[in-house]
Amino acid sequence: xxxxxxxxxxxxxxxxxxxxxxxxxxxxxxxxxxxxxxxxxxxxxxxxxxxxxxxxxxxxxxxxxxxxxxxxxxxxxxxxxxxxxxxxxxxxxxxxxxxxxxxxxxxxxxxxx
Amino acid sequence: xxxxxxxxxxxxxxxxxxxxxxxxxxxxxxxxxxxxxxxxxxxxxxxxxxxxxxxxxxxxxxxxxxxxxxxxxxxxxxxxxxxxxxxxxxxxxxxxxxxxxxxxxxxxx
Numbered sequence: 001x002x003x004x005x006x007x008x009x010x011x012x013x014x015x016x017x018x019x020x021x022x023x024x025x026x027x028x029x030x031x032x033x034x035x036x037x038x039x040x041x042x043x044x045x046x047x048x049x050x051x052x053x054x055x056x057x058x059x060x061x062x063x064x065x066x067x068x069x070x071x072x073x074x075x076x077x078x079x080x081x082x083x084x085x086x087x088x089x090x091x092x093x094x095x096x097x098x099x100x101x102x103x104x105x106x107x108x109x110x111x112x113x
Numbered sequence: 114x115x116x117x118x119x120x121x122x123x124x125x126x127x128x129x130x131x132x133x134x135x136x137x138x139x140x141x142x143x144x145x146x147x148x149x150x151x152x153x154x155x156x157x158x159x160x161x162x163x164x165x166x167x168x169x170x171x172x173x174x175x176x177x178x179x180x181x182x183x184x185x186x187x188x189x190x191x192x193x194x195x196x197x198x199x200x201x202x203x204x205x206x207x208x209x210x211x212x213x214x215x216x217x218x219x220x221x222x
Contacts, residue, residue, distance in 0.1 A: 033210070035210075035212075040214070041214050041215075042117075042201050042203075042212030042213050042214045042215050043157065043201070043210075043212045044212070045209055045210040045211065045212070048208065048210075055208050056207075056208030056209050056210075057209075058209060090156060090157075099144070099145040099162070099164075099205055101159050101162070102159065103159075104156035104157050104158070105156060106155075106156055107156055
């Protein structure tokens with residue numbers, strides 16, 4: 001079975017631009033979470049979606065938004081990019097609830113210049 | 114105060130020894146606790162989850178939870194060079210996950 005997939009793998013943007021990151025969960029998984037990981041730090045929780053509804057939100061500004069589609073794939077959108085948004089963005093899927101085992105995708109490396 | 118605190122390390126142990134990794138958390142009502150392993154340049158992968166006080170064993174790994182002391186630990190027995198990685202402690206409460214910054218473990222052959 002395919003694992004969690006994310007696209008694109010790498011992305012370079014300039015300040016002020018907008019970016020959309022995509023995630024496809026493991027088949028049958030209904031929950032998707034997004035994390036930001038800066039080098040040398042642990043992942044920081046951004047959002048969790050379950051059955052297309054937002055279940056949890058971390059301490060990120062409103063420039064960050066997400067949604068989950070009927071096929072359970074998800075998009076993370078970031079507006080008005082700042083240099084500090086440069087990070088690895090990880091998507092994780094789980095079968096049902098929030099405390100089910102999360103399987104992480106390979107991540108999208110975002111660089112903001 | 115950070116929600117989850119870990120010693121950044123590096124923690125160096127010889128091959129075959131027991132590695133002990135520790136984590137403290139700030140919110141007393143935290144519900145669920147996880148240990149992840151992250152190799153350099155890779156994504157985190159779950160090692161153990163623990164939800165109630167006491168020990169939980171899985172192969173060479175033992176997770177220990179003490180809610181009164183707000184403390185979670187991970188013991189790795191018979192450490193192998195392939196265990197060299199960063200170990201992340203994560204805590205779940207009120208629909209949010211909190212990760213520590215991770216402890217880097219080096220297992221020397």
